[in-house]
Amino acid sequence: MIWNKEMECMGLENLKNIQSERLKKIVEYTYKNCSFYKKKMDRHGVNPEDVKCIDDIQKLPITTKNDMRDSYPFQLFSAPLKEVSEIHVSSGTTGNFTVVGYTKEDIRLWAEVMARALGCAGAEPGDMIQIAYGYGLFTGGLGFHYGALEMGLTVLPASSGQTKRQLKLMNDFKPKILACTPSYCLYMAEEAKEMGFDPRKSSWEIGSFGAEPWSESMRKEIESTWNMLATDVYGLSEIIGPGVAHECQHKKGLHVFSDVFYPEVIDPKTGKHVKKGEKGELVITTLTKRAIPLLRYGTRDIVSINYEKCQCGRTLPRISKIVGRTDDMIIVRGINVFPSQIEHVLLGIEGIHPHYQLVVDRKAGELDELEVIVEVEEKIFSDEMKALRSLEEKIKKEIESILGVFVRVKLVEPKTIERSEGKAKRVIDKRTL
Amino acid sequence: MKLTQISVFLENRKGRLCDVGSLLGNHGINIRALTIAESPEFGILRMVVDKPKDAVDILKRKGFIAKLTDIVAVEVDDRPGGLAQVLQILYDNSINVEYMYGFVEKFSDRALLVFRFDSPDKAISVLKKNKINIVGAKAMESI
Structure with a gap:
């Protein structure tokens, strides 16, 4: 289903107007409330008044993973801590955690985009979902949880691990949707076979898989092993967690919810936009976030963007499946x-x-x-x-x-x-x- | 007439062989014959045991990769030229030996060897025709 037809199927001109309005506001907001960003923009020689429409976004500096680390723990926050409802961290391979926060409004945004994401996967209110992403400081579990509640799904908050229990829940309760990492999904198939259970007879019809890069061949393997539709979810905690983009059932790229997360593709060496349709580093601006809005955050994920309208009716641009990460390379x-x-x-x-x-x-x-x-x-x-x-x-x-x-x-x-x-x-x- | 062999994938790591041995020992499974094929990185442990199906289940439950293969146990005269006599018969009939190894215990006053053939049924009929004694699963139990 299309959860928010108005936003997801909007004409491109309208979308651009909304993006422009939101960009102006968020740039002003961060400049005013976050001294880290004020300094960054001042150093770059750019003022909030220079940003009048979405195309002016290129005047802004790129925010990097290092900025996140250097601002540990809360210096990139634009909202005061007492307005922050929830904090998540992701473990970096080196040094400090990456810390992100959510105001009440941000949590509502997260629920909204995750409901849209689940709609892309094919969920309908009333379906049962088994969430086998980790709950806790990791954004995976709770992000799906909020979106599933928003849509009106029945949630099994199984969290990750305890494979035998996962399989028993599936077998006895018959959830239609599974959300977990693609490698864990395949791992569960091994375990299922050991338990003498035929994965092709599982109740799962739809999977929303992400949190790690996976290939088309892995998709085929999951779909044939479990006899289910395997769709791709994209997100990163810096932007919001899961819910930045999701594939629809046509599996021709992941729809980015660009009315709130504005995507660009740059050449990581020059920092300039690549030609339309070419691959480069995905850069995202959170247009409406309050606790920790990020301007032009370099995700280090390599994608291309397709701006054509999709068969599913959504006008949202689609990013290609992540082929790699600049830092996985x-x-x-x-x-x-x-x-x-x-x-x-x-x-x-x-x-x-x-x-x-x-x-x-x-x-x-x-x-x-x-x-x-x-x-x-x-x-x-x-x-x-x-x-x-x-x-x-x-x-x-x-x-x-x-x-x-x-x-x-x-x-x-x-x-x-x-x-x-x-x-x-x-x-x-x-x-x- | 065929016997069942268990083969187990083993990394060349300290103690892995011991792990298999004690696991089977603890479950009262007796090893009759064994051999290891090795590469620099890993080995394949091949065994004939008294309860092959149980042994494979136990190993798999412990996360080992194990499988069952048909093999043929052949009695050979325990004297110079005893093995050669059997091999000659196989050679004359163009039967390929993938690998072979001996038993731990003595079955009779003759030696007992295990053969892995690419075509075990053909090998059995050729050996029988030449009056070579093949040891079946029943006879094994009496060891």
Whole structure:
């Protein structure tokens, strides 16, 4: 269903007017209330009066992940703490948390955009949803929770983990919708099979999967394993959490709720807009947030934007599925490597479940070494050494032909690769540069 | 006439073989024969045990990757040339041996070997025709 027809199917001229009005207000608001932003704009030589319409957004400086870290904990907040209802943090790989806050109004916004997102996935009021994203400081669980309540769904706030219990809930209560990370969804399939349960007979008809990049081949794997529609949700805690964009049932890109989250695509090197339709870093401005509005936040996610009206009737622009993150990307012997490329190869080799990890290392005075660690699963295990060796060789050759980089492949026992919050840790860089 | 072998994927890590051994031991499963094929990174542990189906269930529950394969146990004269005699028969009939290994315990005054063939049924009929004794699951239980 389309949750908010007025906003989601609006004519582009109208949309632009709303965006322009909102941008002017939010720039004034942050300049006035957040000394961090005032300084940033002053340094950049831009005044709120310079911003008169949405196209003037390019005059503003980019807000970076480092700005988030440097303003720890609350300096990027525009609202006083006593007006903040909820605080979430996401764990950075280095140093401090990234801290975000929500006023009551922001929570209402979050519920609204998540209701729209669930509508994109195909949810209808009255459906039951199993939310298996982590609840707590992580935005995944509560974001879905608020949206599901807003839409009038029946919520199973299962949170992440306890797979046997998840499967029992599904089996006994028959929820129609599942929300979790795509890798956890596939993990549950393994467990289901071990319990003697056929995943194709599950009650889940629709999945809303996100919080980590995943490929088209992984989608196919989920859809065929569970016999369900797998849709992609996009979000990041800095902007709001889940609910920034969501795929509709046509699965041709993720609709960005651009009346509140204005998207741009820039070349990360030059900071300039790329040509229409080209790939670059996604930059988002939160047009209506109160606690911690961000102007032109560099998401580090690589996408392209399609502005054509969708078959579903929504006029909201669509971002492409995330192909990689500028900071997930590793450079091995000068070549850019995205974990999603490796995932694609593994899924192409029949039966390999995408639990893998890339380890990059460089011994003193030597070239980078890339090791691909792959968990063996029953489908590909053989009692014959030559079969396993040739599998290793096949993975190695296919990865090398796609990446053009020499790799070592290592087969390991199941569940040896570390998982956190249901997110698999894809890259370990041991190089000390 | 075929026997069931369990094969287990093992990483070359300290203590993994011990883990399998004690797991099966604790569940009262007896290992009759075993061998390990190894690469620098991992190994394949192959075993003949008294209760193969139970053993596989137990291993899988503990997160091991394990599977069952048909193998053939053959009695060979325990004297110089005993093995060669059997291999000659297989060679003459173009039967390929994927791998083979010996039993831990003595079954009789003859040696007992386990063969993994690409075509076990054909191998059994050829060996029988040549009067080589094949040990079935029933006879195994009496060891």
